[in-house]
Amino acid sequence: MMRIEPAAWQAMVRHAEQSYPNECCGALLGVVENGVQRVSLARPLRNVYAGDQRDRYEVDPTELLAVDREARAQGLQLIGIYHSHPDADAYFSKTDLENSCPWFSFVVLAVKKGRVEAAGCFVPEADQRSAIRQELVLPEDSRFCTSKP
Numbered sequence: 001m002m003r004i005e006p007a008a009w010q011a012m013v014r015h016a017e018q019s020y021p022n023e024c025c026g027a028l029l030g031v032v033e034n035g036v037q038r039v040s041l042a043r044p045l046r047n048v049y050a051g052d053q054r055d056r057y058e059v060d061p062t063e064l065l066a067v068d069r070e071a072r073a074q075g076l077q078l079i080g081i082y083h084s085h086p087d088a089d090a091y092f093s094k095t096d097l098e099n100s101c102p103w104f105s106f107v108v109l110a111v112k113k114g115r116v117e118a119a120g121c122f123v124p125e126a127d128q129r130s131a132i133r134q135e136l137v138l139p140e141d142s143r144f145c146t147s148k149p
C-alpha cells in the first residue's frame with residue numbers, strides 16, 4: 001500500500017496540471033514502515049523525452065541519481081516515480097511497462113482538460129510484461145478519486 005501525504009500530493013497535482021498538455025514526471029520520496037510506503041515528498045523531475053511529450057516521458061538518470069542521494073541524506077528513500085497521462089486514464093501503458101523497473105512503484109495521474117481527475121499506483125512484475133495494481137491512499141480532503149483495483 002502507498003499513502004501519499006498532503007504536501008506531496010499537492011506538489012504532484014500542481015506539477016501534472018502545469019505540465020499539461022505534456023506529460024510530467026517526478027520522484028516519490030518517503031519511508032517504508034510495516035509494508036506501507038509513506039510518501040512525504042514529491043520531487044519534480046525534468047521530462048527529457050526528445051519527441052512529442054504529450055504521451056511520453058523520460059527521466060534523466062543522472063537527475064534521478066542526484067535525487068536518490070538527496071533523499072538518503074534526509075533519511076528518506078526513493079520509493080517510486082510518478083508521471084501524468086494528459087487526456088488519458090490512470091492506467092499503466094505498454095510503454096510505461098517497458099520503461100519501468102520492478103524495484104519502484106509507479107503512480108500515474110490522469111489529467112483531463114488540465115485537471116487531475118484520478119490516480120493509480122502500479123508495481124511492475126520482474127519480467128516487465130505486466131504490472132500489479134497497488135492500493136493507493138490519497139489525502140482525505142483531496143478532490144480526486146483513486147481508480148479502484
Ligand SMILES: [Zn+2]
Pocket residue numbers: 083084085092093096108
Ligand atoms: Zn504512462
